[in-house]
Amino acid sequence: xxxxxxxxxxxxxxxxxxxxxxxxxxxxxxxxxxxxxxxxxxxxxxxxxxxxxxxxxxxxxxxxxxxxxxxxxxxxxxxxxxxxxxxxxxxxxxxxxxxxxxxxxxxxxxxxxxxxxxxxxxxxxxxxxxxxxxxxxxxxxxxxxxxxxxxxxxxxxxxxxxxxxxxxxxxxxxxxxxxxxxxxxxxxxxxxxxxxxxxxxxxxxxxxxxxxxxxxxxxxxxxxxxxxxxxxxxxxxxxxxxxxxxxxxxxxxxxxxxxxxxxxxxxxxxxxxxxxxxxxxxxxxxxxxxxxxxxxxxxxxxxxxxxxxxxxxxxxxxxxxxxxxxxxxxxxxxxxxxxxxxxxxxxxxxxxxxxxxxxxxxxxxxxxxxxxxxxxxxxxxxxxxxxxxxxxxxxxxxxxxxxxxxxxxxxxxxxxxxxxxxxxxxxxxxxxxxxxxxxxxxxxxxxxxxxxxxxxxxxxx
Numbered sequence: 001x002x003x004x005x006x007x008x009x010x011x012x013x014x015x016x017x018x019x020x021x022x023x024x025x026x027x028x029x030x031x032x033x034x035x036x037x038x039x040x041x042x043x044x045x046x047x048x049x050x051x052x053x054x055x056x057x058x059x060x061x062x063x064x065x066x067x068x069x070x071x072x073x074x075x076x077x078x079x080x081x082x083x084x085x086x087x088x089x090x091x092x093x094x095x096x097x098x099x100x101x102x103x104x105x106x107x108x109x110x111x112x113x114x115x116x117x118x119x120x121x122x123x124x125x126x127x128x129x130x131x132x133x134x135x136x137x138x139x140x141x142x143x144x145x146x147x148x149x150x151x152x153x154x155x156x157x158x159x160x161x162x163x164x165x166x167x168x169x170x171x172x173x174x175x176x177x178x179x180x181x182x183x184x185x186x187x188x189x190x191x192x193x194x195x196x197x198x199x200x201x202x203x204x205x206x207x208x209x210x211x212x213x214x215x216x217x218x219x220x221x222x223x224x225x226x227x228x229x230x231x232x233x234x235x236x237x238x239x240x241x242x243x244x245x246x247x248x249x250x251x252x253x254x255x256x257x258x259x260x261x262x263x264x265x266x267x268x269x270x271x272x273x274x275x276x277x278x279x280x281x282x283x284x285x286x287x288x289x290x291x292x293x294x295x296x297x298x299x300x301x302x303x304x305x306x307x308x309x310x311x312x313x314x315x316x317x318x319x320x321x322x323x324x325x326x327x328x329x330x331x332x333x334x335x336x337x338x339x340x341x342x343x344x345x346x347x348x349x350x351x352x353x354x355x356x357x358x359x360x361x362x363x364x365x366x367x368x369x370x371x372x373x374x375x376x377x378x379x380x381x382x383x384x385x386x387x388x389x390x391x392x393x394x395x396x397x398x399x400x401x402x403x404x405x406x407x408x409x410x411x412x413x414x415x416x417x418x419x420x421x422x423x424x425x426x427x428x429x430x431x432x433x434x435x436x437x438x439x440x441x442x443x444x445x446x447x448x449x450x451x452x453x454x455x456x457x458x459x460x461x
Contacts, residue, residue: 001265006030008458009259009268011236011283014042015444016432017274018221018230019071019451025225027459032266033225034259036235036401040222042275043402043434044444046213049392052348053213053341054309056394058406058444061208064194065445067452068217072210075220079208083338086321089380091328093160097379103200105327107160114161121155122165122187122196131191132438135419140184144416148186149178163329168199171334171354173442174409175303180355182412189409192441202325202337211342214444234261235401236283239271241428243287250427257428270458274432274451277408277422278302279401289426296421299414300435302404306353306361307394308333308373310385315340315347317381324349324381332357332376349385351377358397369393407442408435423453430454 008024010017013035021031039045045056061068061079072079087099090106098106104115129137137143143151148169152162166178169186190196198204210216222230238260242252259266273280277300280293288294315338317324324338333351340348353361353373361369370391377385396405410418422436432454437446 001263003265003267004032005267006032007268008032008270008272009034009257009266010272010274011259012042012274012433013037013040013218013222013230013232014274014433015044015218015221015447016434016451016454017042017272018218018225019448020272020274020432020455021225021229022221023452023455024458025229027455029459031225031229032268033222033230034234034236034261034264034266035230035232038233040230040232041215041218043396043405043407044215044218046215049309050390052311052346052390053344054311054348054390054392055209055213055215055339056307056392057215057396059209059214059339060206061210061214062193062198062205062445063207064198064204065440065443067440067448068443068445071217071448075217077216077220078211080211080342081208082206083315083318083340084203084323084325086318086323088323089326091326091331091379093330095330095379099322103202105164107164111158111160114156114158115164118152118155118161118165119196119200122190126187126190126196129187129191130438131188131441133420134184134188134191135416137184140416143184143187144182144413146183147179147412148181148183151183151186152178160329164327167327167329167334168196171305171329171352173199173406175305175354175404175406176409177355180411181409182415184415185409188415188438188441192437192439192443192446206337209342217444231264234264236261238284238286239429240286241271244290244427270428270430272430272432272454272458274454276302276402276433276435277431278403289429292418292421293426296418299411299418300408301411302397302402302408303406304355304358304397305405306358306373307405308351308353308377309339309390309392309394310349310351310374310377310388311390312347312349312384312388314345316384317347317349320382322381326380328380331379332361332372333380336377336380346389349377349381349388423450425457430457
């Protein structure tokens with residue numbers, strides 16, 4: 001087995017890990033990045049399918065994502081605006097297709113009033129939440145013990161209003177049913193974007209895309225680091241470290257860490273786990289991590305969403321005066337957008353099937369699932385939506401080194417109980433990924449912020 005000695009070993013070649021590695025190398029540190037997959041990027045993946053570029057993972061850039069925008073500029077990557085000209089589409093409970101402009105759906109006046117009222121209440125609460133430490137809010141424990149669905153029920157009895165407001169956090173972001181996560185977790189999601197209003201505003205949260213795909217961020221970072229630093233197909237099996245004494249100090253401060261894969265043994269002073277928390281348990285720790293981390297990591301789980309890509313000969317919906325933006329809490333695909341690539345004469349739609357709906361369609365055969373999803377898209381765009389020239393489903397739940405999408409969130413009560421420990425290093429072991437970010441939580445922006453933060457902590461000693 002080959003043995004390497006270095007200063008820092010980073011586990012995971014996604015945006016967080018590669019950002020940390022880049023900053024450490026720039027400061028003169030020797031770094032090795034170990035990646036289990038045969039590619040860099042983690043949950044960023046731009047693939048070519050039948051000659052068409054599809055963004056299988058994350059793809060959008062919003063104007064508040066300063067860390068991502070700075071990185072795009074540093075790497076010389078260009079962006080372009082998501083197509084949004086024309087009218088949006090909403091499907092009502094009775095199946096009626098309604099066209100609208102603006103952020104508020106075309107619902108009955110009473111429901112519209114309830115939706116506006118809920119947004120105002122949520123914005124007021126979100127303004128009190130520090131996304132870097134939501135557990136510090138005076139009512140954190142109380143808000144973490146009530147589900148988001150239950151909280152909405154205390155604010156209104158209008159079912160359509162509850163479904164639509166719930167959709168923005170549940171189906172669209174955390175990708176879990178609104179009864180499965182707390183009101184505090186929902187407030188963190190909104191606070192991470194600046195306000196609940198920002199999450200409601202598709203023109204804000206899904207503002208721009210990167211020419212050539214967002215995976216170019218990790219690809220270019222890895223290219224700059226070089227093959228000597230970034231090593232693929234290296235799933236980490238074991239981390240050996242000295243362990244902690246009862247007072248929390250290291251038993252042997254000089255011992256450092258040894259990270260073991262099937263073919264490499266890397267000795268370092270520090271290690272960064274730059275992967276989703278649900279994967280921490282795939283690694284054996286000798287000695288084991290402290291009790292607090294064992295408990296903490298068991299209270300985090302991934303959401304589940306299918307990202308559906310449908311490519312057509314032309315963006316036919318534009319000829320109908322449609323933006324491509326579509327929503328409905330009553331549809332299998334609860335949201336969909338024009339996802340046509342920069343300069344591409346073909347048209348691409350992207351739709352999303354989330355949480356329990358995703359469970360349901362995966363009980364079907366692939367052909368039955370495709371038929372049902374395209375049928376749902378046709379309710380928005382018409383019969384032409386049933387006949388794409390390319391159809392692809394991003395199923396991150398089946399990815400061995402991901403296990404869900406978009407990111408991990410706490411179960412009921414977990415954020416107030418364990419949140420303060422989420423980023424805390426354990427001896428020579430540090431943690432960094434978008435799942436534990438404050439601002440930019442669950443987004444590439446958050447991953448970059450966490451990579452920078454951990455690198456700074458290591459450099460400060």
